[in-house]
Amino acid sequence: MPLVFHVTENELDNEVDNELSMRTLPFLVITIISGAIAGTILGIINLGIVEPYIDKAIELETQKDIQAGQNVNLDEIVGYRIWQKGGEIVGGIIYGISLSSLFGIVFAYSRNSLPTSNDKVKAIFLASIMCFVLFIVPALKYPANPPAVGAPETIYYRQGLFVGFLVISGATALAAAAIILKKIDGTTSKKISIACAIYGAVMLVSYLVMPPNPDKISIPIDLIITFRFASALTISMFWGILGLTFGTLWSKFKPHKFEKITAF
Amino acid sequence: MDKPTNYLYILDILKNEMSYSRQLLIKRSDISxxxxxxxxxxxxxxxxxxxxxxxxLFSLVExxxxxxxxxxxxxxHDMRHAAGFPCH
Known part of the structure; x- marks a missing residue:
């Protein structure tokens, strides 16, 4: 049954004429700006928290190559390191905008189904779920590794495995949400339990069925573990900052603004 | 963005102190x-x-x-490692 609104002619004209600038544009700007802010902060934090482990891993890798009798050009490595560190913040911005684009789409479609009436809380809640689904769970199967772990000849195979697990995790979470919203009646706790059961079962099977990372680890395991904790810490912080920034901007600019048309 | 896709608007227009209504069906997508x-x-x-x-990407020009x-x-490179992507 269609909803009936009473509006003045001016209000309607403004609504239609300004649809692009008043709704689509704020949505895009909020999404991109929040990703850029969160990504910039991620890049800065990584320079302090993650970079020391990357430096250490590259140092060990270089020592290993020298001991193996390889011809190592140290000047070239130093030059690469300046270039690589220089890209940390820019890489963070690109990463941030990329994930905020996905976040914005999911938020726009799921906003009504998210708990509470506060957009900031909704955004932080969704960011927590997406961090779990798109980072934490994939990292349990294919965790982050510092340089010196990973053979060049297996890169496309490993990328395929990583993307496969990532897509399974994201698609399963979406499917579980769609099922409980459209097919299941009952209390919220019952719906959440069913969604968690569906997601958990599919991911457990995927975890057991998908092949492991094929590369051997040849540097100290404590360096790898601390690197993984550092990575998990900064990426989790990134998602928190993204949710907070996005929710704050959404609350302020209200790109969903439809409330100015009063329903009788 | 959080309403159904189609809306039926009843447009109340006041002109020359006369009041009348006309219906206008506007099809709009909630999310652009x-x-x-x-x-x-x-x-x-x-x-x-x-x-x-x-x-x-660079091979397109280089x-x-x-x-x-x-x-x-x-x-x-460093963001790739930090974000958990496979590398090398």
Whole structure:
């Protein structure tokens, strides 16, 4: 049954004429700006928290190559390191905008189904779920590794495995949400339990069925573990900052603004 | 963005102190398809640049040499490791 609104002619004209600038544009700007802010902060934090482990891993890798009798050009490595560190913040911005684009789409479609009436809380809640689904769970199967772990000849195979697990995790979470919203009646706790059961079962099977990372680890395991904790810490912080920034901007600019048309 | 897709508006127009109504059916998409398309494109491009490029993008202008120099790959190298993408 269609909803009936009473509006003045001016209000309607403004609504239609300004649809692009008043709704689509704020949505895009909020999404991109929040990703850029969160990504910039991620890049800065990584320079302090993650970079020391990357430096250490590259140092060990270089020592290993020298001991193996390889011809190592140290000047070239130093030059690469300046270039690589220089890209940390820019890489963070690109990463941030990329994930905020996905976040914005999911938020726009799921906003009504998210708990509470506060957009900031909704955004932080969704960011927590997406961090779990798109980072934490994939990292349990294919965790982050510092340089010196990973053979060049297996890169496309490993990328395929990583993307496969990532897509399974994201698609399963979406499917579980769609099922409980459209097919299941009952209390919220019952719906959440069913969604968690569906997601958990599919991911457990995927975890057991998908092949492991094929590369051997040849540097100290404590360096790898601390690197993984550092990575998990900064990426989790990134998602928190993204949710907070996005929710704050959404609350302020209200790109969903439809409330100015009063329903009788 | 949080309402059903189609709305029926009843437009009340007051003109010359006379009141009358007319109905207007406006079909509108709640979430702009243009915005979704732009965001999907940004997401895929950004994800590829940070997480997966092995010289493919620069090879469009630099040729096969891009797969050896991997300038873009190296530029996002540290973020790639930190974000958990496979590398090398």
């Amino acid at each position: 398809k243009v915005a979704i398309g732009i965001l999907v494109a940004i997401m895929l491009f950004g994800f590829f640049v940070v997480g997966f490029d092995q010289g493919q 040729g096969k040499q891009a797969f050896d120099s991997k300038w873009l790959h190296e530029f996002t």
